[in-house]
Amino acid sequence: ILNVGKTINNLEEDPSIQIAAQRLQEGEVVAFPTETVYGLGGNALSDKAIHRIFQAKGRPSDNPLIVHIADENKLDDYVEKIPSHAQKLMEAYWPGPLTIVLEDKGKLSTGVTAGLSTVAVRMPDHPIALALIRAANLPLAAPSANTSGKPSPTTAQHVYKDLKGSISTIIDGGPTGVGVESTVVDCTGKTVTILRPGGITKEQLEEVVGPVDVDPALITEDTAPKSPGMKYTHYAPSAPLVLVDGSPAFFEKKISEARASGKRVGILISEENKGRFIAHKEVVLGSKKDLSTVAAKLYESLRIFNEQEVDIIFSEVYPEMNLGAAIMNRLRKAAGGNVLVEHLPR
Numbered sequence: 001i002l003n004v005g006k007t008i009n010n011l012e013e014d015p016s017i018q019i020a021a022q023r024l025q026e027g028e029v030v031a032f033p034t035e036t037v038y039g040l041g042g043n044a045l046s047d048k049a050i051h052r053i054f055q056a057k058g059r060p061s062d063n064p065l066i067v068h069i070a071d072e073n074k075l076d077d078y079v080e081k082i083p084s085h086a087q088k089l090m091e092a093y094w095p096g097p098l099t100i101v102l103e104d105k106g107k108l109s110t111g112v113t114a115g116l117s118t119v120a121v122r123m124p125d126h127p128i129a130l131a132l133i134r135a136a137n138l139p140l141a142a143p144s145a146n147t148s149g150k151p152s153p154t155t156a157q158h159v160y161k162d163l164k165g166s167i168s169t170i171i172d173g174g175p176t177g178v179g180v181e182s183t184v185v186d187c188t189g190k191t192v193t194i195l196r197p198g199g200i201t202k203e204q205l206e207e208v209v210g211p212v213d214v215d216p217a218l219i220t221e222d223t224a225p226k227s228p229g230m231k232y233t234h235y236a237p238s239a240p241l242v243l244v245d246g247s248p249a250f251f252e253k254k255i256s257e258a259r260a261s262g263k264r265v266g267i268l269i270s271e272e273n274k275g276r277f278i279a280h281k282e283v284v285l286g287s288k289k290d291l292s293t294v295a296a297k298l299y300e301s302l303r304i305f306n307e308q309e310v311d312i313i314f315s316e317v318y319p320e321m322n323l324g325a326a327i328m329n330r331l332r333k334a335a336g337g338n339v340l341v342e343h344l345p346r
């Protein structure tokens, strides 16, 4: 685990960044912080590095990687064309938690795109990530630095826990800020389509490009997602997670029923409802009035339960506007679609 000097102005010359950059140039993989979650980076031009990424994570090989760049001008090397809606989104939200899918030029290692004709690219908004990309002078393919299926890592310790023994290098930049991954948008069509909700909201996209589409697979289970990663089970804590959509009395009832059947109950609760229910373990997520606090603590909270002995976890649901869309997408996946809805008498 490498630490980065806090006083150095020119991060690119930080000794830890230099060591990590050299390892990347040698085809090794390096975990590093971004503003969303920690990524496991490798040279996007190297088959060896890409193979190592998939191997370390235990990631299915049909799930393509996001390419991280630090300079917009490099984009032309890897994509066929930059449509005007994509250009506008880049100007508005890069660097930032927005990944743009464009037509691939075929210059990157084939594992990066998993054989698709498109490539996903983003410019992260984190000084360490940007310094590392610049120091290595390489496009970095980087999935989240967790074991496949686990919640994404928001601290270097999460990465260490998942990947120790399979990678040599983690740059510790402290906890990440946003807490959920980047929004993935497909910009190869006439309109922009959201493939994965994330740190840049639908509302923010529409401010810049007008109405955007949402991949139908995000709404129903009946269609195959366009973003291959969205079809896999994800973010799962070790005990089953159940979402509870209803009144506090309904939530209370679900806890009591589980307790009555001898289960040890964990609850994932908002700031507003903390201390309201009796459970074996309560983890407070954040405030419903400021969903960025919920996003920031989401994965850490799911990991806390991993270490606790509970048999079932109940979570509240959150309003699906703004960041709530990404939060609910991740919670639904973590719950494997298990949602209890209160049916109120009319």
Ligand code: TXA
Pocket: 034, 036, 037, 038, 039, 040, 063, 064, 065, 066, 097, 099, 101, 113, 116, 118, 119, 120, 124, 142, 143, 144, 145, 180, 181, 182, 183, 184, 195, 196, 226, 227, 228, 229, 230
């Ligand atoms: O915030 C993030 O995006 C983080 C940090 C490290 O940058 N990265 C991340 O990567 O979340 P990963 O690999 O965990 O998720 C990448 C998602 C997957 O759902 C994948 O299927 C999708 O992006 N994706 C990658 N290339 C694609 C493409 N060409 N077309 C459609 N979806 C693509």
Ligand code: MG
Pocket: 143, 144, 152
């Ligand atoms: Mg991931």
